[in-house]
Amino acid sequence: MSADRARSALVASLVRDGRVRTPAVRAALETVPRHLFLPALDPGGAYNDVAVPIKVDDGVTVSSVSQPSMVAIMLEQLEAGPGHRVLEIGAGAGWNAALLAELVGPDGAVTTLDIDDDLVAGARANLDAAGFDGVDVVVGDGALGYPPAAPYDRIELTVGSTGVRPEWVAQLAPGGRLLLPLTVRGSQLSVAFAHTAPGRLHSRSVRSCAFVRLRGEGADPGAEVALPDGRWRVQPACGSDDADVPDPRALARATTGAGTDRPVAAAGTVADLWDGLGLWCAVADPGWCGCSARPGRGRTGAVRPRWRPRDAGPGRGRRVRGAAGDPEATVRACGPDGDLAAERLAGLVAGWVDAGRPHAADLRIEAVVPSLAGPGGGAERGSGVDRAGPGTWWWTARVPG
Numbered sequence: 251m252s253a254d255r256a257r258s259a260l261v262a263s264l265v266r267d268g269r270v271r272t273p274a275v276r277a278a279l280e281t282v283p284r285h286l287f288l289p290a291l292d293p294g295g296a297y298n299d300v301a302v303p304i305k306v307d308d309g310v311t312v313s314s315v316s317q318p319s320m321v322a323i324m325l326e327q328l329e330a331g332p333g334h335r336v337l338e339i340g341a342g343a344g345w346n347a348a349l350l351a352e353l354v355g356p357d358g359a360v361t362t363l364d365i366d367d368d369l370v371a372g373a374r375a376n377l378d379a380a381g382f383d384g385v386d387v388v389v390g391d392g393a394l395g396y397p398p399a400a401p402y403d404r405i406e407l408t409v410g411s412t413g414v415r416p417e418w419v420a421q422l423a424p425g426g427r428l429l430l431p432l433t434v435r436g437s438q439l440s441v442a443f444a445h446t447a448p449g450r451l452h453s454r455s456v457r458s459c460a461f462v463r464l465r466g467e468g469a470d471p472g473a474e475v476a477l478p479d480g481r482w483r484v485q486p487a488c489g490s491d492d493a494d495v496p497d498p499r500a501l502a503r504a505t506t507g508a509g510t511d512r513p514v515a516a517a518g519t520v521a522d523l524w525d526g527l528g529l530w531c532a533v534a535d536p537g538w539c540g541c542s543a544r545p546g547r548g549r550t551g552a553v554r555p556r557w558r559p560r561d562a563g564p565g566r567g568r569r570v571r572g573a574a575g576d577p578e579a580t581v582r583a584c585g586p587d588g589d590l591a592a593e594r595l596a597g598l599v600a601g602w603v604d605a606g607r608p609h610a611a612d613l614r615i616e617a618v619v620p621s622l623a624g625p626g627g628g629a630e631r632g633s634g635v636d637r638a639g640p641g642t643w644w645w646t647a648r649v650p651g
């Protein structure tokens with residue numbers, strides 16, 4: 251299939267799936283030739299809805315051209331429009347910067363930053379080849395923003411951060427929008443913040459996402475912990491100042507012992523589990539941490555949540571709908587204090603069900619930079635689940651500075 255036909259087909263499917271909602275984002279995706287930002291691929295192949303790694307260091311992907319559906323979701327969240335001044339942190343191959351340039355038009359300005367000079371050189375060449383020579387491509391550590399072109403109406407990170415940096419807030423115009431993949435106690439969420447008052451941000455839109463993490467000064471010091479058996483990775487509930495790194499040996503002992511199961515009343519799909527219940531538990535309970543199994547490392551039944559219809563065999567983590575009433579979830583208690591922990595978890599599940607099974611999209615996040623907000627400029631709410639209305643819940647990001 252030709253590149254143009256493949257691009258039209260991709261955009262049509264993003265519109266059908268509700269990822270693209272506005273004519274402006276649709277027009278930008280239809281106009282910018284993604285294949286020119288992926289010159290190593292067959293042109294038609296550049297329009298599959300997948301992220302494409304473009305730089306790998308020691309087996310770890312450090313840069314990629316993002317997945318089109320995620321890019322579309324984020325551009326809808328960003329609400330960039332004609333005349334806006336935009337800073338993108340994480341240029342990669344330059345594709346999203348070209349989309350931003352389409353959205354802001356000739357009266358706007360786009361600056362895109364990357365920490366690696368080889369990526370910046372590649373992005374510059376790609377943008378020139380696609381006719382976007384007006385985009386400014388700069389080498390720099392995005393943790394510091396880019397003061398020379400500030401203030402910005404929009405700042406978009408296309409790389410994950412565990413916190414909101416005061417530099418970004420300081421460089422954001424009043425009423426501007428900061429969009430970033432933010433780690434909220436272990437879950438990465440694409441959060442669009444409105445700059446509502448000096449040093450004060452309130453989320454306007456929250457979606458699940460998965461991005462490579464910031465390197466440089468804003469790199470996350472709290473990496474995942476691998477348990478000694480090599481099968482499990484543990485993600486501490488990072489992104490808040492009360493994060494505890496769990497003891498890997500104690501967790502390994504608990505996960506290899508026999509457990510006792512108790513059913514809890516909660517309907518479940520994979521999305522419910524990750525975007526809903528898991529996030530709710532992480533926000534509500536500072537003792538929460540997430541465990542995930544490495545693919546191909548044998549059976550993983552010990553602490554894996556099981557979601558299955560009442561009359562079916564063990565679930566495999568897929569979407570399930572019970573033919574005979576509500577699907578069933580099981581909490582498994584492991585280790586010496588397992589019963590207490592299971593009781594606590596069952597309470598969290600009940601709280602989530604009682605709140606109407608909210609998802610990431612229902613979370614509201616507030617971030618305050620004390621030094622910019624001035625005297626009395628503290629957070630309006632504490633961290634944790636604080637019901638602000640049916641299906642709405644809050645989390646407060648602690649911002650240094």
Ligand SMILES: C[S@@+](CC[C@H](N)C(=O)[O-])C[C@H]1O[C@@H](n2cnc3c(N)ncnc32)[C@H](O)[C@@H]1O
Nearest residue numbers: 313315316340342345346364365392408409465
């Ligand atoms: C997912 S890629 C960006 C995708 C890109 N915007 C696109 O159009 O598809 C993330 C990028 O962030 C960059 N990055 C990582 N840490 C950075 C930092 N501290 N400052 C600037 N860029 C950084 C990486 O080098 C990588 O190119």
